[in-house]
Amino acid sequence: MSVRVEGLTKTFGHLRAIDDLSVTFQSGKISVLLGASGCGKTTTLRCIAGLETPDGGEILIENEAVYASARGVDQPPEKRRLGMVFQSYAIWPHLTVAGNVSMPLQAHKVPKDEIARRVKETLAIVGLSDQAEKSAMKLSGGQQQRVSIARCLVGNPRLILMDEPLSNLDAKLRVEMRQEIRHLQERISATILFVTHDQEEAMSLGDEIFLFDKGRVVQKGPPEDLYFRPVVRYVAEFLGKANLFNVEIRPDKDGASVAALPSGEVITRGSIQGGATEREALCMVRPESWRVSGQGEAGLPALVREVMFVGDRRELRVDTPIGPQIVVTYGYQRFSVGDRLSLTVAPDLAHLFEGQA
Numbered sequence: 001m002s003v004r005v006e007g008l009t010k011t012f013g014h015l016r017a018i019d020d021l022s023v024t025f026q027s028g029k030i031s032v033l034l035g036a037s038g039c040g041k042t043t044t045l046r047c048i049a050g051l052e053t054p055d056g057g058e059i060l061i062e063n064e065a066v067y068a069s070a071r072g073v074d075q076p077p078e079k080r081r082l083g084m085v086f087q088s089y090a091i092w093p094h095l096t097v098a099g100n101v102s103m104p105l106q107a108h109k110v111p112k113d114e115i116a117r118r119v120k121e122t123l124a125i126v127g128l129s130d131q132a133e134k135s136a137m138k139l140s141g142g143q144q145q146r147v148s149i150a151r152c153l154v155g156n157p158r159l160i161l162m163d164e165p166l167s168n169l170d171a172k173l174r175v176e177m178r179q180e181i182r183h184l185q186e187r188i189s190a191t192i193l194f195v196t197h198d199q200e201e202a203m204s205l206g207d208e209i210f211l212f213d214k215g216r217v218v219q220k221g222p223p224e225d226l227y228f229r230p231v232v233r234y235v236a237e238f239l240g241k242a243n244l245f246n247v248e249i250r251p252d253k254d255g256a257s258v259a260a261l262p263s264g265e266v267i268t269r270g271s272i273q274g275g276a277t278e279r280e281a282l283c284m285v286r287p288e289s290w291r292v293s294g295q296g297e298a299g300l301p302a303l304v305r306e307v308m309f310v311g312d313r314r315e316l317r318v319d320t321p322i323g324p325q326i327v328v329t330y331g332y333q334r335f336s337v338g339d340r341l342s343l344t345v346a347p348d349l350a351h352l353f354e355g356q357a
């Protein structure tokens with residue numbers, strides 16, 4: 001079920017929580033709504049669910065208007081046939097696991113034997129078949145969240161809205177649950193809109209990320225596009241770590257381009273985005289994209305100031321003629337404070353924007 005939002009606006013007093021938002025969330029995909037606290041992610045989700053009434057615009061689910069201000073359309077939440085999972089599990093502590101999952105069906109007066117069948121099927125999907133008769137209160141946080149996911153799935157929604165569903169889980173479980181949600185989505189081919197402010201969660205889960213700022217989407221696309229090809233500085237700095245500095249792009253003798261720093265060093269040559277025309281640009285290099293070689297080699301000279309060993313990788317803070325840079329290397333590559341290095345980057349990993357550092 002695709003979801004289309006057209007010119008959506010929602011204000012709270014003087015605050016524009018959603019500001020003329022137009023986006024399409026694709027059918028059968030996980031779309032992640034990502035952004036800092038207060039940027040309008042939850043309000044967008046609540047408007048789609050019908051839990052919040054927008055000030056204007058349209059919301060279409062599978063091309064059917066569930067909200068259209070100009071035509072006075074505003075379907076109640078229960079008519080929109082979607083499922084929701086929240087940060088708080090909101091399970092009933094006095095009921096069993098099966099009792100919790102059956103609640104939405106009982107509310108719709110579904111026949112008893114059908115309830116039993118659907119609860120059984122759904123518990124199998126979320127891996128809780130052997131816990132069906134256990135009191136919901138006796139489950140771990142991860143299991144409780146699975147119960148709330150099962151309760152959402154039991155009504156067979158084609159569209160599932162998830163608002164920070166993993167925030168209350170510990171770090172290891174969060175990563176496991178991410179994979180489970182991915183597998184689940186593949187099995188039931190549902191459309192999932194997933195709200196988070198965690199960039200790693202967004203990148204590992206999303207088919208597409210919608211990065212919000214001040215009630216608008218700044219950039220949307222596959223995670224790799226946002227990470228390696230951000231359209232503006234805000235996106236570069238929100239997703240992961242970014243080294244940002246000014247470069248001059250000029251043609252090389254053989255027709256390729258070189259990116260030279262204001263201090264004169266050439267950091268890359270080849271087919272750089274932006275072509276061979278002479279111009280100044282803002283350049284972004286991700287920490288792991290720097291290629292490290294020994295002192296005296298061509299490139300940007302760097303002096304190691306700090307080394308942080310994190311097992312699989314080593315994070316270096318280095319001083320260079322263009323200011324401090326972050327460099328990430330493999331954990332087995334040994335570096336010490338005081339080492340002198342040279343840094344270069346592959347042309348396709350030197351990403352250029354308009355603007356100045």
Ligand SMILES: Nc1ncnc2c1ncn2[C@@H]1O[C@H](COP(=O)(O)OP(=O)(O)OP(=O)(O)O)[C@@H](O)[C@H]1O
Nearest residue numbers: 012015017035036037038039040041042043044197
């Ligand atoms: N019911 C409300 N009354 C007044 N202001 C509200 C209400 N709901 C949301 N807001 C405000 O609207 C803005 C957007 O809120 P929203 O919850 O959508 O942000 P968010 O991106 O989901 O942030 P978070 O990750 O903190 O939930 C915030 O400034 C918030 O304080």
